[in-house]
Amino acid sequence: MSIILRGSPFSTFTWSARLALVEKGVEYELVAANLREEAYANFHPWRMMPVLDHDDFRVFEAAAVMRYVDEAFEGPALQPADPKSRALMTQWMSAYGDYVAPAAVRGVLIPRFVLAPRGIQVDDASVHAAATKAHSALRIFDAALGRSPFLAGNTPSLADWLLLPTVASGGGLTGPDRYTDDLHNIGAWMGRMTARPSFGATLPH
Ligand SMILES: N[C@@H](CCC(=O)N[C@@H](CS)C(=O)NCC(=O)O)C(=O)O
Structure with a gap:
């Protein structure tokens, strides 16, 4: 195989x-x-x-x-079995793709960590505006993580692993590019997510 x-x-x-x-x-x-x-x-x-x-x-x-x-594949289930929790997982995956990723990944991470190092001119004002957008989308995720330890309930699901790299990569940003400062439930969730061996095993290097 x-x-x-x-x-x-x-x-x-x-x-x-x-x-x-x-x-x-x-x-x-x-x-x-x-x-x-x-x-x-x-x-x-x-x-x-x-x-x-x-x-x-x-x-x-x-x-x-x-x-x-x-x-x-065989292995631990990464998606909840009950329809309500699974619907929440799908909801957060879709919300990530539509509301978080365009601002955080395309608007901030790619300009700062991919384009700028290649010498491609990056417009600071557009990056800052994208960071503000990413922050307001992530506030909704933060509120959800105040209600349950993971996005779809009490155990991590694909929604959490979809979001995790965007939050983790955002840790390397500075000043007005930062989009997770003051999102304390996301901060606590990061502690839970990064404690899992999968985080260390996949860290970019
Ligand atoms: N909708 C795609 C988005 C994937 C995506 O944006 N990947 C980025 C890297 S994180 C990429 O391939 N960028 C290349 C480019 O924009 O030219 C997915 O969910 O897989």
Whole structure:
């Protein structure tokens, strides 16, 4: 059996997929995604990462990869069984994709940690505006984490592993780029999430 994850250790979405693989106990090979290569469109039509190949089956989009990992392999369940908790998990995954990631990942992390180091000019005012947007979206997540220890209830689920890399990577930002300061429930949740071995096993380096 061959399991290949195409991505980068520095990509938040790849990190989420890696967290799911490690939590499930699935061995995989991380292969560098070369988005600029002509042939990369065969892996992902929008030239994004991650992409998972399991033997001759291919799936892209982090949330789909994470669900597939949970459902296709033996190991601990990463999604709640009861319909209400599962609906909450899906709700937070969708809210992450629509309201958090565009601001935090595209608006802040990529400009600061990918574009600026390559010498590409970054507009500070746009990054600060995106950080403010990310912060207000994350306040909703923070309120939810004041009501239960994890997004979908008492145990972590794919929603938590989808969010975790964005919050963890945000720790490296400074000044008005920071989008999690004063979100204390997210801070406490980070303590619970980073205490799990999967966090240390997947830390970008
Ligand atoms: N909707 C995609 C988003 C993935 C995504 O934005 N990945 C980033 C890295 S964290 C990427 O591939 N960026 C390349 C680019 O924007 O050109 C998913 O959920 O997998």
